[in-house]
Amino acid sequence: MDSVAPNKFVVGLWDHEEVYLHAIEHLRHKGVKIYDSLTPFPVHGLDEALGMKETRLHTAGFFFGATGTTLALSFMTWVMTTNYPIDFGGKPNWPVPSFIPITFELTVLFAAWGMTLTYLVRNKLWPGRVPRIYDKRTTDDRFALVFDAESLTDAEINSIKDACKKEGAVDVKDKVFTEAEGL
């Protein structure tokens, strides 16, 4: 999304995901620029249809996890051997088997929290965020495509609308947001 968000949109609504996916492919083939696509559930094949890049969230997760592993092992080693070595029941001061459970837990903890926070930041989700609702039914049973109408001429808008209808959209409408109305 651009840094300055447009306020004027055309919204096309579909009621069946297969038709929807075909529509996207055809529209993109025609060179129509899709501003956003909203679905009530994750639609398989949508990423490819929209030509989105693979998310790098996994990689981030791996690095978060690795951080947790390293931190856990090095901290416990430091405490038990350097900072405050104590004899517990005759156990070695570097009891590696004892470290494994906590190391594992911290790996998971770091990976999970790191990924989730990254996910929220990247998706711009936070409590109190006011989202732009293009159509209420996009979280229910409608698949929407949003086109940026601000920079388009009326003719272009109409052609998009026509194309949508041709591709099986059940509804096509204009949507205008005021400046203050959400992201």
Added chain:
Amino acid sequence: MTNEKFEFTDSLKKNLYIMMGLGLLGLVWVFLGDHESNHHGRLWSNLLANSYYFTGIALFGMFVVSATQLAYGGWQTLMKRIFISMSAFARIGGFLLLLILAAGIADVHKLYEHVSHIMHTGHGDPKYSTKLVYFASWFWIGRVFVYALLWATFSIVFDRFFGEADQSSQAKYKKSKLLAAAFIVVFAVSESAVSWDMIMSLDPHWFSTLFGWYNFASYGCAAWATSILIIIYLKSKGYLNQVNENHVHDLGKMLFGFSIFWTYLWFSQFMLQWYANIPEDTNFWVKRFDEPYFKVTIFGALIVNFLFPLFFLIKRSAKRNFKMIGFGAALLIFGHYVDFFNYTFVEPNWNHEAMEHGHGAAVKSENVVMLAEAHATEAAHGAAATDAVKHEGHEASAAVEVKHGEHGVESKHGHEAPVKNFASIGIGEILVFIGFAGLFLFMFFSNLSKRNIVPEDDPYLKESEKLNVTWA
């Protein structure tokens, strides 16, 4: 193209004969290379390790079929008969074990020497009272015979049942579930029991409740890896065209999962015994950690069987590339073989009998001296006083001191001290392994060549063909 039949070519046969020949050569090798006083322990422990390992793989083949059948699995249908043919070895594996056991009881070799030692002299020691019952010869042999019989029967029944045409009928399908459930029950009991009877009994002092599961995980890994290698081979020969990287990917996932499961069990077993540090548990580990060779192979096997899958098999690309997954599968088969061979209880024990005698003599003759010498805390104290620094860095322990004491006593009493009390993996071992692999494959291929590789009328075939592994 579903109606394809495997053709067991002469050249393949020839190759397998060569492998088996190499195995025989290996047996001769270990036989000759063996120290006389060890009662050919090396030969027999090679036989035991390989028989057990390959029987486990064979049984696991049936387990896979049963489990997927029960769980309405569809993805494996194309490969179903691969697993069934893998189980062909189970028809002889159990009897090989029976042979080894019978030979042991008949005193041909000394693998189970300390058990028979207990049977002869252990009546006084209450610790052995239950073993007198459990290892009574007829009971012991009888048990293994029952397992062998059950496995062979199931292998034949599975082969017939799933090999027949017309898999699609409702009645047949229902019956297959019953068969699968029956096998799972038999398998669950017999695989645990055989791990106690054949492997855990090598060291009659030691016990671990986890042991059966651990064995299961170990040859489970090996079985998945074997199936991957076989499928890659068959595809290279032009069979199994519908099997694609999606199927191999799924097998790779199972291999990965079982590797992690195996590690989990390895860790659980080791950690708990390490933590409690009760001698009845730890004598097992101390015995092995005393030998640097086993230290290397134990942790080496851990690296191969855990770290390698963790970093290598976790990747989607690795699981979908035949060359890479093939390499991984081969490595894991080897890793678990090493695990079984060295670490899992077979080899380290094979001349333990000599050490046992050393023990007995020491206790009987010089009670007082032993008490003074073997007092762990005392001994460790002495060591600590002489070289405290050494102790910090090493796993040196009271145990080491005690051990040295024993060896001293042993040689003093004129027992023939073994040149080395373990066998490392040498050429002989590798040759025997190859031989067993040849036998396994020979049985596999001759079974596979009997009918279509793909069960063409299985109701789930379509699902298997359409398999598309999206994630991970």
Added chain:
Amino acid sequence: MTIFAVICAGMFPIFHMGRVWDAPFIFPIPNTRGPLWVNFNSPLLWDVFAISTYFSVSLLFWYSGLMPDFGTIRDRSKGKIRKYLYNLASFGWQGSAKQWQRFEALSLVLAGLSTPLVLSVHTIVSFDFATSVIPGWHTTIFPPYFVAGAIFSGFAMVETLMIITRKLFKLEDYITINHIESMNKIIVLTGSIVGIAYLTELFIAWYSGALYEQFAFYNRILGKYLWAYALMMSCNVLSPQLYWFKRFRRSIPVTFVLSIFVNIGMWFERFVIIVTSLADDYLVSSWAYFSPTWVDWGIYLGSISVFLFLFLLFARFFPTIAIAEVKAIFRTSSEVAKAERAKAEGATHGGFVLKGALDKE
């Protein structure tokens, strides 16, 4: 359910602390007494990490999955306050393609992390016992067997709650008898695994010849706690065997009753492990018999109440079914979808596949 159960589970160690006001000592935080950290050898400390990780990761998994559903509710709810609150809860969810893509990635990895996490938590709980030297506790089979037991009792508990919820909220079309049957199969499987583990323990204790170990199990099955052992065995191992019969697997009353049996049995498993082992351990001089006080009963009943309270709150205000996920599945796996697809593909294998193996054999 996990979250509320973990809340209860986390509360118990705290209840049982002698000095609950010093509970922060269990975290490795620098303190006024100099560099005195915690004992990383202690399984109880592992538990601290395991339970808190388990709790927070479950929370993340649960909540990240709820966000789109809150968005759905927001868009369907009337009234400004409700709208505002559900929007707050949904973190401003829109459902754009990129959001969904990341959502999928996140939930996959969280699921991937949660699976070993569940294993690890139950493993570490089993370590609490198995690392010790107490006969009856120190046994290596505990980790996998606790995990199997957790799946076993977890499924039973879900069934108990689900059958009630399903009835009350009229979710019969969503949670079908086939789901219940599948769960019952898992129960018979894990119940049998647990049963095999019990027998393995018994056998190895006998086999080992180790005096204390042998006695612990001898005492367990024949001693003064025979009643608890018998209860555990019959509820956990014998009663699920009914599920070998299809008639019982598909019967809701049977399922409900058996799920309660299993819950009781698993509770008694812990009772048997803890109480029989501690009551009669090494020194005969300190053998005793456990008799709970009203405090023990109170804490026990209280924890059940807390759990039910939280669960009912959840059921009242939050969606009990993952809406977005179910929608996705309906499109591909529902009866209608399957029939459509089969028609489109002209499947050759007749009604057999059409009906769906999962649904009807």
Added chain:
Amino acid sequence: MILSVGADFLGTWVSPVEFSADYSTNRKVSKDKAEMSRHIQIESMPSITGYKADTRISVKPSEELSSLVDILNVVTGAGAAKNAKVAKAAEELKSAGAGNALVVCGVNSADAQVIVNAINNALGSYGSTITWDRPYNTKQGSDKAIVQLAEGLNNGSVKAVLFLDSNPAYSSPVKGLAEAIKKAELSVSFANRADETAQLCKYVCPDNHWLESWNDLEPKAGVYNTVQPTISKLFDTRPIQETLLKWSGKSGSYYDFIQKYWENNIYGKQTKYSGFWAFWDNAVHDGEIVVDASGSAASFDGASVSASVSNLSAYVATLGDAQVRLYESVAIGDGSWGDNPFLQELPDSVSKVAWGNFIAVNPRWYVKNGYNIDPDFKEKRYAVAKLTVGGESIELPVVGVPGTPEGTFGVALGYGRTSPNHSDLQVGANAFKLLAKSGDSFNTISKASIAKTEATDLVAITQTHFNITLQDLGGVKTRKTVKETTLKEYAKNPAAGNEDRAHIMEEMVTLYYEHTKPGHHWTMVIDLNSCDGCGACVVACNVENNVPVVGKDQVIRAREMHWLRIDRYYTGEADNPDVVFQPMLCQHCDNAPCENVCPVAATNHSSEGMNQMAYNRCIGTRYCANNCPYKVRRFNWYDYQQADAFDKRYGTSNDQNVASEYLGLHEPLTRMVLNPDVTVRSRGVMEKCSFCAQRLQAAKLEAKKDGRLLADGDATVACQTACASGAIVFGDRNDKTSAVAKLFSDERTFGVIEEIHTMPNVLYQTQVRNRDEVKKYDIIDYYHES
């Protein structure tokens, strides 16, 4: 060769502490000296002396008396013995040789003692095992006199009565004595607390506590002690002696009086010091002056023996089948300290019952007669029976005590006090009233009848009976918690009874490296052969370490706080078992299972081999207690000692609750008993034996001040100092010359459950019995036999 007939000389008879020390010198064996005295005990009610004996002959109370006649007959050759076992013992006495044997008897009957004298005379004990130079001045009470007092008060011939250190209203069996005291024109009690007698007196003139006043003593002829005050008076009291001085119109303090007395009477008897002041200062400093024995030789007058024999036989004939044997328990004794909670909480050595008395019966009889209401000891609930002796009866719970013959009912004296100001201290029933008069004395043996009631009662018993052999699983297996052998075996093999240790040590492997103990390595070795289970160490530990008393209710819940307990194990024959006492305290394991599991590192191992507790750090998860194989860790369920900010801040009601319910150390006077060197523990923390860390530290500082190395014996622990028989040896194992280092490598030494690699620093030595027969292990499980 010692033969005791019903005399509990290690527990309660005459001077038990002294006797324990003397007795144990001849009972310690070592490789160099594989010999010990032989001790036979003939008794009805089991006592620690009987349990310690090499051979214990269990007889009914009447047979205690008749066995004296048997012994006399055998020893003098005058006739045959009725009881074969007794006859055998008497033969042994005879063959011990002149001057090598001693017979003692604890029966309060002149006739019995005459016969004992006759036996000793016949054995040639006079002048060898019995000397007359230092007769005891203690225990000179007279049954006759108290009866006369009662008569005198009743008929008005006695008009005034003063009570000092006596409490006859409680402890005298004379009927109507209390009423009689009230009749006196003048009655004064000098008791420093309102005991039963003081409550009846017209005047109470409280004496000082003995720590507040000067005094002198002569416990044995020629042994003089001084007592000096250690604290100033807490209350408005006056020493009795000064009171009497004042009343008799004399001036001056009692100190001056004593000094004058010593100058005139004792100074002259000694030759060590010249000059009275040197003598006096040293006497006060040392506390004791022993002057040359001046005892007169005595000879035995055999004239009354035949009369005594016939008297005794006649009395025995009246006793019937059911007999009561009254005895003193080691903890409470005659009950004069019955208001001391430390003693009440100390479990009786024999029965392990604390807080109250009970009727001790034969376990088989117990099962047969329907008292076995809880065979698994699920609850510590016992059936109550009514025991009647000569018209007086008491109701008490019935407890099976192995070694009690059938038809014998033992009841401890010293309970049932009514005067202590705390209801928890008013436990048990007063058995003094069951003492039956025979001749001029009150006898502890009499005819009785017993009847079961419907009532039940909870008994604070700390150790019940379980069978520890596993016969059903293929061969008898027994936990070697304690180890025993006979002297004969020991002479042949110093490791006798401890043979399995060689095997244990051989298998003692570890996966850990050793943590070095470069300085001291504190170790304790306890000789089971010397330990007679008296419990002095337990009380010493309680007092030294501020161990709280928790009260009967909490003891029933097994929440007693004793850092040191004495475990009692039965082996051998079911009806007349062998007993081994084993003091069980924190074993300070070098590989301690408890230390591993503490999440907050509150318990860990010191470089001196001690398992230490940081109470401040402890959060009370109790995980360590679960993991302790010895179950020696104790948890503070309440704030027993007002150590806890939590209760002070939030829990005033709980405070009061604890104070009233659990005899807590909350009120200022009681808190004076606390040792300032030892921290008091907050509620909610674990505590356990610390090896008296404060005493070790003090010893180290003392040595440091002197600029020397710590010598063996400088550092002592409280239990060790209290042990009269020297069973506990403590010291530094790293000091190879120390006593403990030598014992550590002795063949008799073993650790309890050391096969699980705990590496305990508290070790034990096998019990050795001087007798021929080796008893087989037998199952003592009356409670499940049909």
